[in-house]
Amino acid sequence: MFVSLNKNKVPLEIDVNGEIKSIVARPADTLLYVLREQLSLTGAKPGCENGDCGACTVLVDGWPVKSCLMLAVEAIGHKIMTIEGLKDTPIQKSFIENWAFQCGYCTSGFIMNCYALSKIHPDANDEVIQEWLQSNLCRCTSYEEIKKAVKSVLSKNNSSNPKSDHHHSSLGINVRDNRRDVKMNYTIQSGDSFYLIAQKYNIPLNELIRANPQIDNPEHIFPGQIIDIPLSSCSQVPSRYRLPDPYPERRVVGKNPYYAQLIFDDYAGKVSETTAIMQYIHHHMEMEATPSWQEVADLEEGIAIVEMLHLDMLGEIIIHLGASPYYHDGRQQPWTPQFIAYHSFDPCAQLRADIQSEYDAIHQYQAHIEVIQDPFIQALLARIIKDEEFHIKLFSEKLAKFCGEIISPNP
Amino acid sequence: MIPFDFEYYKPASMMEAVDTFRLLNTQGKAPLYFNGGTEIITMARRSHIFTEAVIDIKGIPECNTLYIQNEKLVIGASVALTQLEESNIFPLLGRASRKVADHTVRNKLTVGGNICGRITFREAVLPFLLSDSKVVLAEQTGIRNVPINQVFNKTLNLEEGEFLVQLVTDVGYSQFPFMSIKKTKQEKSAYPLISIDSLKKDGQIRFAFSGVCPFPFRSSNIEQVLNDKTIPLELRINKALSILPAPINNNIEASAEYREFVLKNTLSDIILMLGGRN
Numbered sequence: 001m002f003v004s005l006n007k008n009k010v011p012l013e014i015d016v017n018g019e020i021k022s023i024v025a026r027p028a029d030t031l032l033y034v035l036r037e038q039l040s041l042t043g044a045k046p047g048c049e050n051g052d053c054g055a056c057t058v059l060v061d062g063w064p065v066k067s068c069l070m071l072a073v074e075a076i077g078h079k080i081m082t083i084e085g086l087k088d089t090p091i092q093k094s095f096i097e098n099w100a101f102q103c104g105y106c107t108s109g110f111i112m113n114c115y116a117l118s119k120i121h122p123d124a125n126d127e128v129i130q131e132w133l134q135s136n137l138c139r140c141t142s143y144e145e146i147k148k149a150v151k152s153v154l155s156k157n158n159s160s161n162p163k164s165d166h167h168h169s170s171l172g173i174n175v176r177d178n179r180r181d182v183k184m185n186y187t188i189q190s191g192d193s194f195y196l197i198a199q200k201y202n203i204p205l206n207e208l209i210r211a212n213p214q215i216d217n218p219e220h221i222f223p224g225q226i227i228d229i230p231l232s233s234c235s236q237v238p239s240r241y242r243l244p245d246p247y248p249e250r251r252v253v254g255k256n257p258y259y260a261q262l263i264f265d266d267y268a269g270k271v272s273e274t275t276a277i278m279q280y281i282h283h284h285m286e287m288e289a290t291p292s293w294q295e296v297a298d299l300e301e302g303i304a305i306v307e308m309l310h311l312d313m314l315g316e317i318i319i320h321l322g323a324s325p326y327y328h329d330g331r332q333q334p335w336t337p338q339f340i341a342y343h344s345f346d347p348c349a350q351l352r353a354d355i356q357s358e359y360d361a362i363h364q365y366q367a368h369i370e371v372i373q374d375p376f377i378q379a380l381l382a383r384i385i386k387d388e389e390f391h392i393k394l395f396s397e398k399l400a401k402f403c404g405e406i407i408s409p410n411p
Numbered sequence: 412m413i414p415f416d417f418e419y420y421k422p423a424s425m426m427e428a429v430d431t432f433r434l435l436n437t438q439g440k441a442p443l444y445f446n447g448g449t450e451i452i453t454m455a456r457r458s459h460i461f462t463e464a465v466i467d468i469k470g471i472p473e474c475n476t477l478y479i480q481n482e483k484l485v486i487g488a489s490v491a492l493t494q495l496e497e498s499n500i501f502p503l504l505g506r507a508s509r510k511v512a513d514h515t516v517r518n519k520l521t522v523g524g525n526i527c528g529r530i531t532f533r534e535a536v537l538p539f540l541l542s543d544s545k546v547v548l549a550e551q552t553g554i555r556n557v558p559i560n561q562v563f564n565k566t567l568n569l570e571e572g573e574f575l576v577q578l579v580t581d582v583g584y585s586q587f588p589f590m591s592i593k594k595t596k597q598e599k600s601a602y603p604l605i606s607i608d609s610l611k612k613d614g615q616i617r618f619a620f621s622g623v624c625p626f627p628f629r630s631s632n633i634e635q636v637l638n639d640k641t642i643p644l645e646l647r648i649n650k651a652l653s654i655l656p657a658p659i660n661n662n663i664e665a666s667a668e669y670r671e672f673v674l675k676n677t678l679s680d681i682i683l684m685l686g687g688r689n
Contacts, residue, residue, distance in 0.1 A: 003421035003470070007463070027419035027465075030452065033412055050453050051516050063493070064515045069449045073419050074467070113515060134600045135515035187499070190506050190591050222588035222685070223502060254477035254490065254498045320497070375479050
């Protein structure tokens with residue numbers, strides 16, 4: 001829609017802290033000016049008013065932006081959040097606990113930036129933290145305390161979201177014998193070394209070197225080279241329940257909330273990895289109680305672990321797309337057990353339901369590949385489909401063996 | 412606060428944009444195309460520029476593309492530099508983007524705005540010069556698709572009323588070895604003393620510079636000299652410095668002599684790292 005505003009004051013509506021606010025502003029007025037002078041939201045501070053100090057930082061659709069560098073008219077159609085919109089968040093508490101301010105003038109800008117960082121990169125490393133925090137200046141030089149406050153929040157995020165061993169510990173199974181590397185492609189960046197990459201992915205350096213025999217000298221790598229990252233967090237996935245092909249690098253072309261919404265359906269919608277995991281684990285536990293069904297129970301458990309790997313990948317993609325994989329963020333429909341085809345105490349019905357679930361998942365992934373014009377996501381979904389097809393084969397073999405039923409290849 | 416008023420237009424198509432520009436220009440309003448707007452807002456606040464109308468091109472779908480199609484990477488002019496970093500779709504470009512301003516500013520600063528801006532560094536253009544990209548330009552008579560190395564000479568040479576819509580790069584360039592180095596006087600988030608992006612293709616290292624001279628540039632003559640392995644490295648670098656397209660910048664950030672010293676060492680490092688030594 002073509003927008004045309006004359007140079008005089010004009011009535012505008014902008015979404016600030018979840019409320020639609022009516023303002024009257026010149027097109028030449030900055031967002032900072034309007035927030036403070038018209039809406040009395042004085043948390044955003046005028047400092048340099050030149051985009052240098054960051055005291056005026058607010059969030060625009062979740063991303064930190066210096067409000068002195070944005071016209072108020074540009075805010076139309078976007079969600080603005082100021083420090084007044086934050087209530088008792090972990091980062092606010094952490095600033096208090098760590099004494100991360102002195103005079104306080106820069107604090108609201110810092111908090112907005114750090115809040116966004118904790119949401120967008122909850123597992124940020126030191127390099128990312130440093131890069132983000134360089135956007136704000138503190139003339140009282142509370143930088144050390146501010147860094148501590150941010151790291152405290154991020155480490156809590158990480159400890160409540162353990163990446164390693166959660167597949168193993170949640171199921172309490174011994175899969176030591178089945179260990180086999182699951183790999184991901186990684187493009188070497190300028191400044192990378194094997195040591196830094198190993199640190200970044202929390203894997204032993206020797207494991208990374210071993211996974212890349214094509215690199216003659218690990219001390220001589222160049223930007224643009226592609227190496228394999230053995231995913232230690234996934235190394236517990238039994239290899240016999242997934243295909244051996246490596247998984248594509250988890251990356252996206254750019255942020256896209258709509259694509260994130262679609263991937264969220266695969267993540268925790270009705271037909272989703274979450275549903276599959278819960279369903280297969282339930283079937284596993286029931287079958288395990290019957291010794292004659294132990295073989296199928298093992299299969300259900302193994303495939304559930306592979307689905308967890310898929311879940312992990314999809315969650316990362318959602319974050320890369322600029323959204324959050326938390327399903328209780330107020331925008332998404334919460335996942336519900338009603339999505340599951342339980343079929344209690346009927347293992348043959350359970351196997352049939354599992355096969356149907358895999359077909360449903362494949363159809364949904366295929367539909368999303370059609371819509372999502374992002375080659376990186378398309379490649380990942382196509383790779384996941386291969387696993388799901390393999391699962392159909394495995395489930396079908398058990399259905400034939402234990403129930404004497406043959407499933408047609410394309411129901 | 413910006414000390415003067417201007418009209419604001421946000422067209423939804425390329426043709427609306429160029430038509431609006433033409434009309435406003437006819438009315439003597441000295442219109443400016445407005446993308447991220449960071450430079451226009453800061454310069455207007457200081458009264459370094461004046462306009463009676465801005466035309467915000469962020470609402471044009473073609474300016475917001477970021478995808479690969481037919482082995483071409485298509486980047487819209489309104490894509491923010493942070494998007495390029497986060498997508499990592501073209502690692503060299505992601506690295507080069509990180510050298511501009513600070514992270515929060517880059518959430519608003521667009522690739523097109525940086526390339527077409529008045530601030531002399533315009534570092535986002537360097538990877539596109541190195542990768543022989545093409546630019547898509549919109550003007551009154553339609554769309555032009557031209558090699559950037561033809562149309563970028565010190566600045567992006569646009570016709571009156573023309574604006575940058577997209578940058579198109581062969582996706583193969585995202586796979587070549589590269590280095591992206593920025594040297595500042597003190598802090599990371601500062602204007603560069605020198606900024607060099609380099610990329611190795613077919614055994615030859617390509618170089619693009621910012622901060623060295625009063626404009627960003629890539630020079631085939633300089634590349635030829637720097638890749639000539641028959642000459643000792645130090646001589647190659649000295650020879651390259653003798654054919655720079657303009658005298659080395661000499662200002663409060665650094666003297667020309669100091670910049671030259673930093674430039675020599677940085678070139679030596681790059682050639683060493685990308686395997687271009689004798």
